[in-house]
Amino acid sequence: MLYPRESESRQINELNGMWDFRADMSPSRNMGFDKQWFAGRLRQSGPVIPMPVPSSFNDITQDKQLRDFVGWVWYDREFFVSSDWMNKRVVLRIDSAHYNTIVWINSKQVMSHVGGHLPFEAQVNSYVNFKGPNLITVAVNNTLTPTTLPPGTIKYQNDPNRYPPGYFVQNLQFDFFNYAGIHRSVRVYATPNNYVDDITITTTVSGANGMVNYTVVPAAASGATVAVVIEDANGQQVASGSGVSGKLTVSNAKLWWPYTMSSTPAYLYTFKVTLTSGSDTDIYRLPFGIRTVSVTSKQLLINGKPFYCHGVAKHEDSDIRGKGLDFALIAKDFNMLKWLGANCFRTSHYPYAEEILDQADRQGVAIIDESPGVGITQDDNFSNASLAHHLEVMEELVRRDKNRPAVIIWSVANEPASNKPIAGPYFKSVIGHTRDLDLTRPIVFAIGGGSTFKTDKAAQYVDIVCVNQYYGWYSDTGHTEVIGLQLRHNLRSWYQKFGKPMIVTEYGADTIPGLHRDPSFVFTEEYQRDFMGEYHKVFDQLRGDFLVGEMVWNFADFLTDQGITRVVGNKKGVLTRQRQPKAAAFLLRERYYYLMNQTLPGSHYGYQYGGPKCQAPSVIIN
Numbered sequence: 001m002l003y004p005r006e007s008e009s010r011q012i013n014e015l016n017g018m019w020d021f022r023a024d025m026s027p028s029r030n031m032g033f034d035k036q037w038f039a040g041r042l043r044q045s046g047p048v049i050p051m052p053v054p055s056s057f058n059d060i061t062q063d064k065q066l067r068d069f070v071g072w073v074w075y076d077r078e079f080f081v082s083s084d085w086m087n088k089r090v091v092l093r094i095d096s097a098h099y100n101t102i103v104w105i106n107s108k109q110v111m112s113h114v115g116g117h118l119p120f121e122a123q124v125n126s127y128v129n130f131k132g133p134n135l136i137t138v139a140v141n142n143t144l145t146p147t148t149l150p151p152g153t154i155k156y157q158n159d160p161n162r163y164p165p166g167y168f169v170q171n172l173q174f175d176f177f178n179y180a181g182i183h184r185s186v187r188v189y190a191t192p193n194n195y196v197d198d199i200t201i202t203t204t205v206s207g208a209n210g211m212v213n214y215t216v217v218p219a220a221a222s223g224a225t226v227a228v229v230i231e232d233a234n235g236q237q238v239a240s241g242s243g244v245s246g247k248l249t250v251s252n253a254k255l256w257w258p259y260t261m262s263s264t265p266a267y268l269y270t271f272k273v274t275l276t277s278g279s280d281t282d283i284y285r286l287p288f289g290i291r292t293v294s295v296t297s298k299q300l301l302i303n304g305k306p307f308y309c310h311g312v313a314k315h316e317d318s319d320i321r322g323k324g325l326d327f328a329l330i331a332k333d334f335n336m337l338k339w340l341g342a343n344c345f346r347t348s349h350y351p352y353a354e355e356i357l358d359q360a361d362r363q364g365v366a367i368i369d370e371s372p373g374v375g376i377t378q379d380d381n382f383s384n385a386s387l388a389h390h391l392e393v394m395e396e397l398v399r400r401d402k403n404r405p406a407v408i409i410w411s412v413a414n415e416p417a418s419n420k421p422i423a424g425p426y427f428k429s430v431i432g433h434t435r436d437l438d439l440t441r442p443i444v445f446a447i448g449g450g451s452t453f454k455t456d457k458a459a460q461y462v463d464i465v466c467v468n469q470y471y472g473w474y475s476d477t478g479h480t481e482v483i484g485l486q487l488r489h490n491l492r493s494w495y496q497k498f499g500k501p502m503i504v505t506e507y508g509a510d511t512i513p514g515l516h517r518d519p520s521f522v523f524t525e526e527y528q529r530d531f532m533g534e535y536h537k538v539f540d541q542l543r544g545d546f547l548v549g550e551m552v553w554n555f556a557d558f559l560t561d562q563g564i565t566r567v568v569g570n571k572k573g574v575l576t577r578q579r580q581p582k583a584a585a586f587l588l589r590e591r592y593y594y595l596m597n598q599t600l601p602g603s604h605y606g607y608q609y610g611g612p613k614c615q616a617p618s619v620i621i622n
């Protein structure tokens with residue numbers, strides 16, 4: 001599914017802003033359907049409050065019931081469709097709503113979608129008025145079940161001495177707050193009736209040339225013609241062709257590199273497609289990069305050169321907006337990534353907004369693009385229904401992100417119970433299916449929980465073994481002195497067994513900012529620093545060998561469910577939730593600049609590891 005982009009032939013009308021909103025607090029959560037709240041304005045069927053789109057609804061009000069609400073919430077607003085669009089194809093797109101969504105226009109159901117992090121759209125010409133107002137109604141349900149991704153369960157409490165009638169709670173199988181609502185943009189856009197439906201680009205490098213393989217899927221009457229042009233960053237044409245598929249050569253290609261690897265990082269070309277059919281002309285411009293990704297038994301290579309990922313695992317999380325798209329936060333996070341010297345991040349534990357990936361493409365930050373397959377731990381999470389949904393989600397994810405140079409690895413899951421026998425066939429299918437969808441990127445999942453190199457049933461199918469490690473935190477708590485021994489032994493054992501390169505996709509310690517103790521003690525800023533220092537020693541021993549990456553857990557603190565092991569959220573961030581550095585952030589920054597200096601030609605930041613100079617690179621944007 002192509003991201004909506006304006007062009008000579010395409011127009012966009014954003015429906016972001018304040019919508020009317022009501023949560024269905026009825027015991028069955030079904031009153032909205034029984035009373036057909038979609039039949040007219042919500043404000044006519046009951047009280048409403050203003051709700052920003054995009055945002056999570058949870059932290060917008062002071063109402064505890066709404067923060068913790070499980071069930072259907074309803075949104076509506078009016079919009080207009082220009083009569084200029086009458087002879088065009090008009091599409092409604094929601095970039096993401098969490099989790100289950102039904103959409104009506106003028107009281108007629110237009111589309112529904114299952115899954116909280118990927119876009120969905122429908123042609124709506126037959127639903128909209130071109131002369132007068134239109135009503136859009138969106139119902140979103142955040143209930144998680146054993147077959148959703150991520151999975152969850154609803155637990156009814158039946159003891160009348162302890163709970164009121166009908167009392168239930170949502171149990172989560174993952175460690176972040178189940179923020180919900182319309183999380184990303186809602187748009188109506190217009191294309192010609194004959195249009196470019198999809199584009200797939202893969203690239204290879206041959207000497208100084210970039211080879212660009214493309215396929216265009218036209219949705220057009222027979223006889224339509226397709227012309228393609230590649231433009232460089234200055235808009236100069238560098239290659240051209242015609243037809244729905246082909247291979248173009250870009251001479252003296254400027255390759256896409258992570259910003260820490262090349263003095264010309266993150267170079268983006270534009271792939272311009274012109275489809276002509278009768279009187280229709282559709283033009284779509286897709287930014288793309290020329291680069292390759294490959295793995296050997298010990299290395300991860302970008303453009304044939306070893307890439308060491310020094311990065312972070314993240315969350316889409318912020319105060320007030322929850323998981324709602326926020327451009328200020330996106331800009332700040334990329335500035336902080338560069339301040340840290342991070343050259344990659346994992347989209348733990350679900351696909352992030354396309355606007356975030358745009359920045360990764362443009363600023364040269366590599367990405368492990370993760371599906372929402374987090375918490376696949378119970379037997380019924382491995383059912384046929386779960387598997388079918390997981391395959392569908394991988395299709396949606398690859399379809400959305402396949403052309404992004406920044407995406408160098410697909411992650412199909414985080415910490416599933418991959419030691420269960422059922423995990424073998426399950427992940428063989430999920431990984432095999434993902435490979436069928438995209439042969440150009442390595443595929444992984446992050447191994448953790450109870451799975452070990454002795455018991456794991458799914459690591460055999462991945463290209464890079466990714467492990468989440470918590471020595472000195474969840475085991476031997478406080479004992480930094482045993483981290484080195486345990487970590488080294490474990491990483492070597494995985495490598496000996498599987499013979500594949502490895503990434504430590506998580507290691508981290510909860511840290512309350514401002515809490516100090518010397519010698520260090522768990523939860524203090526000193527402990528986080530000492531803890532990370534022990535990991536770094538082992539990483540440095542294995543870096544030139546089979547270790548191809550390290551990612552701290554986490555970039556920033558984030559909200560979780562309420563529980564006795566979390567003090568208003570997970571505090572393993574090296575930054576606070578407000579993006580201020582804890583002491584460990586400075587350690588990480590020194591380390592990442594040192595690593596950057598080793599890989600970036602020309603050694604330019606005047607930086608010495610452990611020394612006095614630590615100067616930020618200017619943020620490089622092409």
Ligand code: GCB
Nearest residue numbers: 175414415448468506570572
């Ligand atoms: C993990 C999970 C991550 C948690 C983290 C923790 O292994 O992958 O989602 O937040 O541990 O802090 O416990």
